[in-house]
Amino acid sequence: MSMSNRTVVVTGAASGIGAACAAMLKAQGARVIGVDRNEPAAGTVDRFVQADLSDAASIDAAAGRIDSGVEALCNIAGLPPTKGRTPVLQVNFVGLRRFTEALLPKLADGAAIVNLGSLAGFGWQANSGEVRALLEVNRLEDVEAFCEKHAIDDARSYFLSKEALIVWTMQMRWQWRARAIRMNAVSPGPVETPIHQDFLQTLGERAAEDMRLMERAGRPGDIAPLVTFLCGDESRWIQGANIPCDGGMAAHLLCQSIGLG
Amino acid sequence: MSMSNRTVVVTGAASGIGAACAAMLKAQGARVIGVDRNEPAAGTVDRFVQADLSDAASIDAAAGRIDSGVEALCNIAGLPPTKGRTPVLQVNFVGLRRFTEALLPKLADGAAIVNLGSLAGFGWQANSGEVRALLEVNRLEDVEAFCEKHAIDDARSYFLSKEALIVWTMQMRWQWRARAIRMNAVSPGPVETPIHQDFLQTLGERAAEDMRLMERAGRPGDIAPLVTFLCGDESRWIQGANIPCDGGMAAHLLCQSIGLG
Numbered sequence: 001m002s003m004s005n006r007t008v009v010v011t012g013a014a015s016g017i018g019a020a021c022a023a024m025l026k027a028q029g030a031r032v033i034g035v036d037r038n039e040p041a042a043g044t045v046d047r048f049v050q051a052d053l054s055d056a057a058s059i060d061a062a063a064g065r066i067d068s069g070v071e072a073l074c075n076i077a078g079l080p081p082t083k084g085r086t087p088v089l090q091v092n093f094v095g096l097r098r099f100t101e102a103l104l105p106k107l108a109d110g111a112a113i114v115n116l117g118s119l120a121g122f123g124w125q126a127n128s129g130e131v132r133a134l135l136e137v138n139r140l141e142d143v144e145a146f147c148e149k150h151a152i153d154d155a156r157s158y159f160l161s162k163e164a165l166i167v168w169t170m171q172m173r174w175q176w177r178a179r180a181i182r183m184n185a186v187s188p189g190p191v192e193t194p195i196h197q198d199f200l201q202t203l204g205e206r207a208a209e210d211m212r213l214m215e216r217a218g219r220p221g222d223i224a225p226l227v228t229f230l231c232g233d234e235s236r237w238i239q240g241a242n243i244p245c246d247g248g249m250a251a252h253l254l255c256q257s258i259g260l261g
Numbered sequence: 262m263s264m265s266n267r268t269v270v271v272t273g274a275a276s277g278i279g280a281a282c283a284a285m286l287k288a289q290g291a292r293v294i295g296v297d298r299n300e301p302a303a304g305t306v307d308r309f310v311q312a313d314l315s316d317a318a319s320i321d322a323a324a325g326r327i328d329s330g331v332e333a334l335c336n337i338a339g340l341p342p343t344k345g346r347t348p349v350l351q352v353n354f355v356g357l358r359r360f361t362e363a364l365l366p367k368l369a370d371g372a373a374i375v376n377l378g379s380l381a382g383f384g385w386q387a388n389s390g391e392v393r394a395l396l397e398v399n400r401l402e403d404v405e406a407f408c409e410k411h412a413i414d415d416a417r418s419y420f421l422s423k424e425a426l427i428v429w430t431m432q433m434r435w436q437w438r439a440r441a442i443r444m445n446a447v448s449p450g451p452v453e454t455p456i457h458q459d460f461l462q463t464l465g466e467r468a469a470e471d472m473r474l475m476e477r478a479g480r481p482g483d484i485a486p487l488v489t490f491l492c493g494d495e496s497r498w499i500q501g502a503n504i505p506c507d508g509g510m511a512a513h514l515l516c517q518s519i520g521l522g
Contacts, residue, residue, distance in 0.1 A: 132519070132520075167519070167521065170512035170513075170515050173509035173512040173513060174513075226495075226496065234486035235487065236483065237487075237506050237507070239508055240513070241504065241512060243502065244499070245502075248434035248435055248500035251502060252434060252501070255428070255431050258393070259393075260428065260431075261432075
């Protein structure tokens with residue numbers, strides 16, 4: 001597979017998994033437009049578009065600055081739970097969705113969208129009521145009231161943001177079928193990124209237990225190849241999928257769900 | 262990614278998805294050993310090893326004829342429900358597992374195993390009791406008695422075989438961790454293969470409903486790129502996963518499970 005001469009938009013391109021995706025896509029010949037709050041290091045993207053995904057005007061302005069013909073969109077930007085419940089739900093889901101919808105007219109027919117889910121989003125079925133309520137929140141300024149009404153705390157906000165992202169990915173499976181635009185999610189477990197310590201701090205024992213089970217934490221370079229694969233035409237038949245990329249952690253939890261070791 | 266000079270074993274290499282996988286792996290430079298009941302067309306594999314996956318002696322003999330240093334094993338061979346419950350469970354699960362275990366000493370450290378699951382295996386959680394019972398059946402000659410005891414009919418045997426294959430894939434997530442050997446499953450929906458009509462015949466309304474929802478049936482060439490990706494080092498962090506490759510059908514069923522359209 002090659003991404004030669006394809007234009008790809010990568011959010012969160014300045015650090016962590018987003019930076020690794022930008023690097024791999026560039027290595028395969030893509031022209032990478034990096035979207036981030038912070039400017040990526042020199043030479044790591046072909047063009048930088050500044051955006052704050054918790055701010056509607058910033059999101060719309062960023063989408064407006066991107067030209068038509070985008071062949072893949074990687075929604076990698078995300079905040080850890082330490083940033084607080086409202087920014088977390090805004091950036092990780094409501095703003096991500098707004099940016100995607102704003103960019104849709106700029107996507108080429110046949111384009112791929114890849115969302116960065118998480119093992120933390122794994123409980124979407126058990127929490128489907130809360131997820132469905134969040135799917136109804138369309139305005140970024142309504143997120144704080146949503147948190148208050150549903151008593152979402154900081155730790156929960158991260159899980160819920162990823163649950164909603166996974167469900168939305170599935171729900172949009174055929175939304176843009178006429179244009180052959182498809183969307184999938186990649187769900188890492190713990191990954192060594194600049195925000196890894198934030199997770200350990202907020203999630204406490206659960207995160208520590210994950211690390212005991214895993215032979216090592218994931219690395220951004222473990223995740224980027226799957227994201228890159230999902231950007232290309234060879235993955236065209238994968239639609240609305242949520243793919244674990246976690247060193248076996250999702251399989252571990254699923255086995256436990258039926259009492260298998 | 263390149264499979265250049267890698268030795269890959271592909272079961273079911275003579276037709277359908279197995280043949281497509283063999284072709285794509287060869288195109289990427291792999292040396293393909295095709296395992297099948299029938300001889301693949303001339304030039305489609307580098308070496309042919311005849312085997313009947315419903316027969317223990319045949320399985321063990323085939324594994325014995327393969328040299329050490331295998332870097333990937335693709336378990337693609339499978340029978341449709343029209344072949345009858347006992348051969349279906351033998352070939353699609355119990356024999357597949359025996360062949361995999363027989364080949365383990367021949368696998369290189371870091372090797373990848375890819376199993377062909379199915380959207381039909383989706384109900385593994387709901388049917389976990391039957392799945393766990395089948396996981397305990399180790400001898401091919403005990404499969405008929407298992408079917409009798411659990412009142413498995415031909416149609417059910419296909420679903421159960423894929424449910425068990427998916428659960429076994431998850432269960433083995435860390436089984437060979439010391440050798441860095443990992444196993445994943447790819448789950449297609451309906452695919453235009455020589456056995457596609459068999460499914461429509463046995464599964465009736467369910468298969469017809471799937472086809473109404475899908476824009477088209479899958480093609481072997483839609484599935485082979487994911488299998489090939491999972492054979493290579495770039496997918497090393499994907500372990501014990503079951504990945505849908507089905508034009509959105511799994512997402513459709515999962516959304517319905519929480520009452521979302």
